[in-house]
Amino acid sequence: MARRWWQPTRRDAVIAALTLCGLAVAGFLVALSGVYDIAASRSHLEITRWFLEFGKRRAVATYSLPVQAPPSLDDRNLVRLGAGHFRDGCASCHGAPGEQANPIVRAMQPAPPPLSVRAPTWTAEELFWIVRNGLKYTGMPAWPAPRRGDEVWAVVAFLLQLPEMDAARYRELTRLPPADTPAVAACVACHGDSSSPPVSRLVPRLNGQSQRYLELALRNYAHGQRPSGIMQPQAARLNSRTIELVARYYAGLKPASVPPADAEAGQIERGRGIATGGFEERGIPPCLTCHGGHALATYPKLAGQSEAYIAGQLHLLQKGIRADTPQGAIMTPIARLLSDRQIEDVAAWFASVEP
Ligand code: HEC
Ligand code: HEC
Ligand code: HEC
Incomplete structure (x- = not known):
């Protein structure tokens, strides 16, 4: 059998282990001596900046591999919700069309970059990963509710429109x-x-x-x-x-209804059946027992609420995301009895009812 060009011996292993220990001790001594300058007032060396940027791009690309974007990121409902959150949660650091970031924030190291310029350098999935997880050692915060990826997509939908957005359009979206x-x-x-x-x-x-x-x-x-x-x-x-x-x-405000979305008549009829009759065979009580005019004052009314909001909350309830409160614990098992189609139907009916 031919000998391989290099076969690691015990001696090689000992040398490698000692080198690693030496490097660790050297690193510790550098930190101990305090010579590495961590002042935010001094910018990184060009080579350090390049290395950090390279590492960030590679990490985000790798960790965002399993992320799958929803099909309709240009939906105006997502964009408008994302814009409202951007105004209150992001613009103070990153600035916005027609608005400078706060000077205190611009003294951060690294400083939060203008996202009209930076967002197009990432894919939608990468933006999702960054906004959901934040970036360690930079001051970029993670999303405060880790299980609410659905909300992060609203912000991503907005970021995708940002490069084309002028100050007037931004003001209109966030007035x-x-x-x-x-x-x-x-x-x-x-x-x-x-x-x-x-x-x-x-x-x-x-x-x-x-x-x-x-x-x-x-x-x-x-x-x-x-x-x-x-x-x-x-x-x-x-x-x-x-x-x-x-x-x-x-x-105290008049319960103005949201204009109902297009729903076929059959769907609304099926939804009415669930809301008023429940499903005895599966143990689903009529929704109106708890969500109608005579229900408890601490229970939410659903008539005239948008179908997208109702269906969205039912899916969250199914995942147990509202189960941590006594009231949420009542609703969670009921939501879990509903199929996807029943959720669409009952949401369409409630949306079509005058409040
Ligand atoms: C950026 C947009 C935005 C702003 C600003 C905002 N909300 Fe909300 N609000 C939402 C969204 C989205 C939800 C649904 C959240 C969820 O999934 O639980 C919500 C839910 C609620 C709910 C729960 C309603 C229900 O039927 O369960 C209340 C109450 C509420 N908001 C009150 C307020 C109040 C009061 C303020 C002002 C201090 C406010 N919101 C500001 C977007 C906003
Ligand atoms: C406390 C200030 C702060 C807030 C608030 C903040 N960010 Fe950041 N953000 C940063 C910093 C700092 C970086 C890192 C810049 C770097 O690595 O060079 C960053 C980086 C990013 C990046 C990557 C940019 C790039 O090309 O490296 C995106 C995208 C981003 N933020 C989006 C958001 C969004 C969306 C929000 C609101 C939900 C938000 N940020 C809120 C400070 C902030
Ligand atoms: C036994 C009482 C009860 C029944 C029956 C019931 N719910 Fe609920 N539901 C609740 C309670 C209580 C809450 C409030 C949970 C909370 O405070 O977090 C709720 C919350 C909800 C919400 C969220 C509303 C909001 O504004 O965020 C939706 C949507 C909902 N229910 C739909 C339904 C549907 C559809 C049915 C019928 C299949 C149904 N519920 C049957 C008690 C009930």
């Missing part, structure tokens, strides 16, 4: 409306009020929902018991007085 109560202005920007519907069918209508349900939902978000990277930060800004104030404001 804060004038509001009598300042605490409410940010909420109205997404949820609308008595004269305007929510900006996206993925955003629930709050008008005419009971004050007690709204307060409960806001407290659940604020305490992290109802995961949402979009709503948790909004609710965390409120104190118990402002929670009561915004809840009373929305509870």
